[in-house]
Amino acid sequence: MNTKPLALVLSLAALAFAAGCATEPGPFAPLDTTKFTLENTDRFVLLDQPAQYSVTCTGLQERPLADGRLEVVANVKNREARRIQVQINCVFKDEQGFSTGDETPWQTLILSENSTEAVRFTAMNTLARKYTVRVRQAR
Numbered sequence: 001m002n003t004k005p006l007a008l009v010l011s012l013a014a015l016a017f018a019a020g021c022a023t024e025p026g027p028f029a030p031l032d033t034t035k036f037t038l039e040n041t042d043r044f045v046l047l048d049q050p051a052q053y054s055v056t057c058t059g060l061q062e063r064p065l066a067d068g069r070l071e072v073v074a075n076v077k078n079r080e081a082r083r084i085q086v087q088i089n090c091v092f093k094d095e096q097g098f099s100t101g102d103e104t105p106w107q108t109l110i111l112s113e114n115s116t117e118a119v120r121f122t123a124m125n126t127l128a129r130k131y132t133v134r135v136r137q138a139r
Contacts, residue, residue: 055079
C-alpha cells in the first residue's frame with residue numbers, strides 16, 4: 001500500500017486546520033448581506049464577535065436639524081431567533097472624519113427575536129458632519 005498520498009493529504013488537512021484558527025481582532029463588519037440591508041462599514045461598526053454574529057444595520061438616516069446639529073437614526077436588526085441585549089452609541093465627527101468630542105453615552109438596547117429597532121442620536125454641537133454608530137455586546 002502506498003502511504004505517500006495519504007501522508008500528503010493528512011499534512012494538507014492539518015495545515016488547513018491550523019491556518020483556519022487564526023483570527024483578526026475587531027471591529028467587525030456586519031454579516032447580513034440580504035438585498036435590503038445597508039452595510040456601510042464606515043458608519044456602522046460592530047466591536048466584538050458576538051455583536052457581529054447577532055446584529056446588523058438595515059438602514060442609516062441622517063438629517064440636519066433646524067439649529068444645524070446632525071441627527072442620525074440607525075435601524076438595528078437582531079439576526080437571531082432569541083432575545084438579545086447589546087449596547088450602542090454614536091461618535092460624531094467633523095468633515096475630515098475626526099471626532100468633535102461629541103460622543104453619546106452607551107445605551108442598552110434589547111432586541112426581541114428577529115426584530116428591528118430604530119435608535120436616534122443627536123449631536124450636541126453644530127460641528128458634526130459625519131458619524132460612526134458602534135455596537136457591542138452588553139456588559
